[in-house]
Amino acid sequence: MCENYPRSMDNDVKEKARILVADDVEAVTTLLVTALETAGYDVEVATDGERAFELGNSGEFDLAIIDQLMPGRLGTEILRGWQEDGIEMPVIMLSGVEDDDVVVGSLESGAIDYVHKPFRLPELMARVKKHLG
Template sequence: MSDGPRILIVEDDRSLSAMLDELFAEEGYAVTLAHDGQRALHLALTQDFDAIVLDRGLPLLEGLDVLTRWRRFGVGVPVLVLSALGNPADRVEGLDSGAEDYLSKPFDIDELLARVRALLRRHETTAATLPLCDGGVFTPSTRLVVRGSGETVALSERESTLLEVLARDRSQVFERATLLRLAFPVAEELGVVDTYVHYLRRKLGRGVVDTVRGIGYRLGAP
């Protein structure tokens, strides 16, 4: 088996899945195939992958249902939805369900390969650990914090997003409105920011986020 990036291809059309298998294998990927939603759900929950190409119209479980369940169970692998459903509303639905990218069928092979490479590059960046104030580290891709004491703390998706924004620019003081835009794009109330700062402090200690009076918040000083 190839020691290249591990990719799960979820496609019920056997001829198309065979073509994708050959295509990605030729590019050096280690390919695993699934032809229905239940198999896809099981594979991503029990094995490690670097990227997933996911069809929507699957037997047993619809593709976006599978994707929603993956995200609910903490599977952070980047997903490209590959679907015949290609109007703007379909793309928005796919992205809102947790996909990183969405490509309509019929598709250009070179574009598909380029998009998967872009997913892998972004995932490598996201997978990096970020230092925190108590000597701990935070891994955005898994939403886990390992504190200086060695304790591991799991964060919710929103907690993780907020902490990542703060930790990626640790010297920046963020206005609450900026944090609302960057971390909670579908929220409307500034109070959401304060609520999730409170949640982070409750889980990780008050020093994890500093309050800068009259301005907003920044990551706690080391």
């Protein structure tokens, strides 16, 4: 194999994308973990905002799916903290909040997408795939 051959083109070395799922509702995290792992992603779960912030700050994730309303920190607070700390990762905000100010605030805080709960799993999975490239 040529050393300059791109890793993404080499099926033997293909790495799983790591996804952080942050939601305090167990049914949501179970559904997302099952779907994402079935699709071949490596998934880690945080059930509160503080843990989500800590995990995201590790810089070990390729994408995060974060609920807006969690104990500890709001999703927008997590995003702003990551921006302040120089963490760059695509984030999909997942929330039952349909207020325009919250949606806009999430996008202005760094989210690349906002998906309303209840969500359609095939649509969310398509967004994950799109944002991971």
